[in-house]
Amino acid sequence: MSQKHTFILGIESSCDDTSAAVLKNETILSNIIATQDIHKMYGGVVPELASRAHMQNIVPVVDQAIKLAGITLDQIDAIAFTKGPGLLGSLVVGTSFAKSFSLALDIPMIDVNHMHGHVLAHFIDDEGKDKPQFPFLCLTVSGGHTQIVLVKDYLKMEVIGTTIDDAAGEAFDKSAKILGFEYPGGPLIDKYAQLGDANKFEFSKPRIDGYNFSFSGLKTSILYFIQKQQKLNPTFIEDNLADICASIQKAIIDILFIKLIKASSELNIKQIAIAGGVSANSGLRTELIRVGEELNWKTFIPKFEFCTDNAGMIAITGKFMFDKKLFADQSISASARLKIV
Ligand code: KG4
Numbered sequence: 001m002s003q004k005h006t007f008i009l010g011i012e013s014s015c016d017d018t019s020a021a022v023l024k025n026e027t028i029l030s031n032i033i034a035t036q037d038i039h040k041m042y043g044g045v046v047p048e049l050a051s052r053a054h055m056q057n058i059v060p061v062v063d064q065a066i067k068l069a070g071i072t073l074d075q076i077d078a079i080a081f082t083k084g085p086g087l088l089g090s091l092v093v094g095t096s097f098a099k100s101f102s103l104a105l106d107i108p109m110i111d112v113n114h115m116h117g118h119v120l121a122h123f124i125d126d127e128g129k130d131k132p133q134f135p136f137l138c139l140t141v142s143g144g145h146t147q148i149v150l151v152k153d154y155l156k157m158e159v160i161g162t163t164i165d166d167a168a169g170e171a172f173d174k175s176a177k178i179l180g181f182e183y184p185g186g187p188l189i190d191k192y193a194q195l196g197d198a199n200k201f202e203f204s205k206p207r208i209d210g211y212n213f214s215f216s217g218l219k220t221s222i223l224y225f226i227q228k229q230q231k232l233n234p235t236f237i238e239d240n241l242a243d244i245c246a247s248i249q250k251a252i253i254d255i256l257f258i259k260l261i262k263a264s265s266e267l268n269i270k271q272i273a274i275a276g277g278v279s280a281n282s283g284l285r286t287e288l289i290r291v292g293e294e295l296n297w298k299t300f301i302p303k304f305e306f307c308t309d310n311a312g313m314i315a316i317t318g319k320f321m322f323d324k325k326l327f328a329d330q331s332i333s334a335s336a337r338l339k340i341v
């Protein structure tokens with residue numbers, strides 16, 4: 001007896017990555033990501049340039065994803081796209097593409113919350129790896145967000161802690177900028193940190209209520225510290241690069257873990273996941289494993305390709321919405337400030 005499979009085409013265009021993925025049931029067949037290098041010249045994402053690049057990339061990226069998946073258009077059951085949150089001009093490109101695609105093929109479209117996508121990336125099939133069980137906590141850390149999410153079910157989530165200023169990814173990128181790295185500098189801090197002593201320099205930690213975070217004070221204390229040291233030694237950064245990076249990375253990870261441990265202990269939840277671009281950070285991944293072993297957590301770390309923005313995570317979220325027939329109609333519009341519900 002042949003079983004009916006579900007094929008979902010996922011589209012992600014919330015920031016500066018144009019991505020398309022094909023999902024068969026809960027398995028990724030293809031996940032193409034076109035990163036926009038143009039922003040490096042400007043030290044951050046320029047929204048107008050991002051939407052233009054999405055316009056140029058979206059058709060070839062979708063084409064490649066479908067070819068690589070080895071499927072034909074008539075096999076696709078639905079198209080899932082990122083409705084928000086993100087940059088409006090970028091989101092509009094994915095949303096408009098999804099509307100046209102849905103009309104042309106006469107298939108349903110599914111509007112996905114990008115933050116649900118980061119969390120649900122954990123449910124993409126990965127050989128031999130367990131998936132989290134509900135309820136679990138997910139530390140979602142990216143360039144735009146820093147949240148502790150209480151995940152009660154696939155589409156039932158509550159943000160119990162969030163940043164009151166900068167996101168963790170911004171803390172990495174802004175610190176990297178102070179050190180002279182180009183955008184996004186998070187991965188470079190990670191790279192140099194691996195060679196350095198994380199206890200060499202200490203930065204002040206914020207005191208914030210509940211499960212919330214703050215990173216703007218850290219950025220200021222790093223800036224003042226570097227300026228002071230450079231007065232004494234103009235080549236201070238070059239001379240101490242690895243130790244500075246390791247110390248900054250440790251400070252950011254410490255701020256995150258103080259609240260993650262507090263939430264786990266107070267809510268008595270020991271299934272702990274990480275998600276979002278910053279979950280690609282090697283120090284964060286190692287710390288999750290270390291703390292997890294100490295506190296008897298079951299920990300979940302996504303594959304690298306599903307940490308930073310990608311359409312695979314949008315497709316898997318779309319699959320869970322498809323199963324519940326949660327479809328959007330042609331009147332749907334992108335939403336830059338979409339919240340998790
Ligand atoms: O999830 P993401 O791709 O986009 C947003 O939704 O924001 O996250 C991008 C962020 C950037 O701030 C980038 O510097 C950071 O993730 N990031 C890292 C690493 N890889 C990406 N930060 C630290 N270490 C990394 N290895």
Ligand code: ZN
Pocket residue numbers: 114118142143276277308309
């Ligand atoms: Zn993201």
